[in-house]
Amino acid sequence: MRPGPPCAAPAGPRAASARGTAPTAPLVTVSYVLGELTEADRAAVVDTALAATGDDPGAAIVVTEPGTPEGYARVLAARDRLLAAGLHVAAPCPHDGRCPIEPGRDWCHFSARVARSSLHRQVKGGSLPYEDEKFAYVAATRAAPERVPTRILRRPQIRKGQVLLDLCEPDETLRRATVTKRQGSLYRAARDIDWGDAWPPAEEAEEAGGGTEE
Numbered sequence: 001m002r003p004g005p006p007c008a009a010p011a012g013p014r015a016a017s018a019r020g021t022a023p024t025a026p027l028v029t030v031s032y033v034l035g036e037l038t039e040a041d042r043a044a045v046v047d048t049a050l051a052a053t054g055d056d057p058g059a060a061i062v063v064t065e066p067g068t069p070e071g072y073a074r075v076l077a078a079r080d081r082l083l084a085a086g087l088h089v090a091a092p093c094p095h096d097g098r099c100p101i102e103p104g105r106d107w108c109h110f111s112a113r114v115a116r117s118s119l120h121r122q123v124k125g126g127s128l129p130y131e132d133e134k135f136a137y138v139a140a141t142r143a144a145p146e147r148v149p150t151r152i153l154r155r156p157q158i159r160k161g162q163v164l165l166d167l168c169e170p171d172e173t174l175r176r177a178t179v180t181k182r183q184g185s186l187y188r189a190a191r192d193i194d195w196g197d198a199w200p201p202a203e204e205a206e207e208a209g210g211g212t213e214e
Contacts, residue, residue, distance in 0.1 A: 060140065100169075
């Protein structure tokens with residue numbers, strides 16, 4: 001079997017230094033790289049990622065950094081550069097506008113549980129077979145994406161008879177929604193929803209409002 005074209009091309013410092021020579025790919029990832037670079041080199045890496053997508057109208061670029069305020073700031077700068085180049089934000093934001101989170105007070109990040117090998121546990125001095133990795137990211141596409149209704153920005157707070165959801169809205173605002181037991185299937189969906197998911201789930205989108213505002 002002949003190998004097919006690459007489905008993803010990493011864009012890093014070496015790629016930036018050889019701008020224009022990297023092979024094109026429909027998906028380009030820039031992962032945990034920008035924090036090692038100067039501001040000028042960060043911009044060059046993002047530009048290299050843009051060049052590596054070629055003219056593919058279905059191309060996408062994903063930039064991921066540690067889920068710290070500094071990592072979020074680097075992702076935000078990359079997001080601005082991708083938008084200026086004509087791309088659209090596919091995730092996590094449900095819009096192409098400014099981030100509604102006030103700098104210095106909070107930051108957009110998510111969490112994923114990843115498995116630890118025995119060697120990993122030894123190196124980090126941990127005992128659990130997993131760890132929760134915090135990360136910030138932006139996924140951008142050349143074509144306008146299908147938008148999610150809203151994005152859950154924090155771990156849902158499950159309380160007696162209700163679930164509290166912190167949401168990023170398509171009108172560039174933040175909203176706290178309360179989903180109560182009286183809302184039936186929507187409440188059951190809220191109890192199972194996770195940090196970073198779209199809200200409401202597609203099968204529950206008919207429910208008005210997705211919860212009451214606090």
